[in-house]
Amino acid sequence: MIDLVPASEEEAAGIVRAHAQEGRALAISGGDTRSGFGNAVNAEDRLRSTGLSGIVAYNPGEMVMTAKAGTPLAGVAAALAENGQMLAFEPMDHRALMGTSGEPTIGGVFAANVSGPRRFVAGAARDSLLGIRFVNGKGEIIKAGGRVMKNVTGLDLVKLLSGSHGTLGFLTEVTFRVPPRAKTEETIVVSGLNDAEAANAMAAAMALPVEVSGAAHLPLTVTWKFLGGELPEGEATVLRIEGLPSSVDSRAAKLLSAMAPFGQVVRLDRAASRQLWQEIRDVAPYADGTARPVWRVSVAPGIGHQLVAALRLEAGVDAFYDWQGGLVWMRMEADPEADLVRRFVKALGGGHATLIRASAEARAGIPAFHPEEEAVALLSRRVKQSFDPAGIFNPGKMG
Structure with a gap:
């Protein structure tokens, strides 16, 4: 795979336009620390945000920061720590769990809506996001929210792009809240x-x-x-x-x-x-250097332990609980048991089971993200068509 690393937003837009005109797929990536997460992307070229780096605007008194999408997360955290501030949603570092290297980027955090233990009281990453700049699948530069402009499309672009895993657009800049850090x-x-x-x-x-x-x-x-x-x-x-x-x-x-x-x-x-x-x-117990399947399951807080108990009757599973029991991290001993996991989630009232880690062979035959209800899936397809009509961004990523 060939890495394309634009040094400007305009250069990124040009790369996207060229690929859209030729119908050539693009894998979208930041620091590539979540490589292997989601279903495989069939693309020869990878568009990376790491050339778009730097804090654009930061006034601690306003408790808002604007940074280019490829800015290393460590740099953002260091600047905030100097001023007694933080990212409230406590983003996870996937490297140890996924066995990857590189540097997490602030754009990647928002693109994957990465949220940690404080999420159940402070909200997810997308809840801190105020504004974005991104390149859509036509190679157009779009601005929404934050210090830029109000969104008048009828869609909340800020929320849509956060958690879309690069399937709707290539993030170039993000504006987000930075509350005080606890003493x-x-x-x-x-x-x-x-x-x-x-x-x-x-x-x-x-x-x-x-x-x-x-x-x-x-x-x-x-x-x-x-x-x-x-x-x-x-x-x-x-x-x-x-x-x-x-x-x-x-x-x-x-x-x-x-x-x-x-x-x-x-x-x-x-x-x-x-x-x-x-x-x-960072899910330390399962950062074991293996490809044994790891699930991230979100359910009602009182349901998590019931799910694990039911699964243990059918399969080899280890688990621990975050978010008052509403987030279950599970490592399977052998097969991902996707049908079993998702059937039990549905039987216990519903939720989302995401396959975070598995072998390439296992991921090839399993939708990594929880299947959407038919009406939601239809809406998702329409949104994808609107943002990326040629279907070049991360095809197959969302499984």
Whole structure:
């Protein structure tokens, strides 16, 4: 595959126009850190955003940043940290899980709507996105939202492009919110709960006026893979509190007291808490250098443990839970068992099961993204036709 790395938005538009006129497919990529995610793209050329790099505008007082799409995520994070700000949605770094290299880009984060543990209280990546610039499948430069202009097309272009995985357009610039970063954090660890008991404990914690910003459950099969094996013995149900030091101390004490009836309870300090949630964010237990299938399943918070219990009767599966149990990370021992996973998701009330990692052979025969209902699929096809009439962007990516 030939990499095409434009140095300007206009150059990118010219490349797209030429490919559209010839009907030649383009793989769309940023830092290529999610290579192998989604279904294979049949293209000889790959259009990459890495030549479009740099922070365009940033006034910390406005809590808004504009950056070119190929700007390394690390550079964005460093600039925000210098000013006590952050990306609220806590984007995952896929490299260890996917076995890839390169540098994640801010455009790639929004194109894939990458969201981490704080997502269930702070929203997804797309909820922080205010404006975009992108090249559509005709080679036209489009501006929407943010500091540029209001969208008058009848479609929310900002939300549509976020999570489209490069199938609708080539992002060139993004404008997004950057709220203050918490001064400190602590994590309460409740030990010894099974999956169902943990779901009840997390629900109880979320009902308290203590502003929990992270809620996850780590069964025995994975606890030893976090914090270098230094978590307390037994299953770990972990609850994060963030904010000003005095507030965090007070709220953490209240949460500890409320969780004591559920099991043995300890507090992790800021350093240990940050390391733990980074490892949860990046799915550390399954970053094992293999191609064993990994699913990312989003369901109602009280349903996650039921899904895993049902699957364990039929297949070899390991799992842990984020988002108060509503996000289930599952690693299968052998076959992806796509039909089984999605059948059980539907039977338990619905959700989305996305195949994040699998061998090339497995991905060739399985839609990586959860199949859409017929009416939604029809709308998606119409949107795709509108944005990319020649069908050159990432054909087959969304499976």
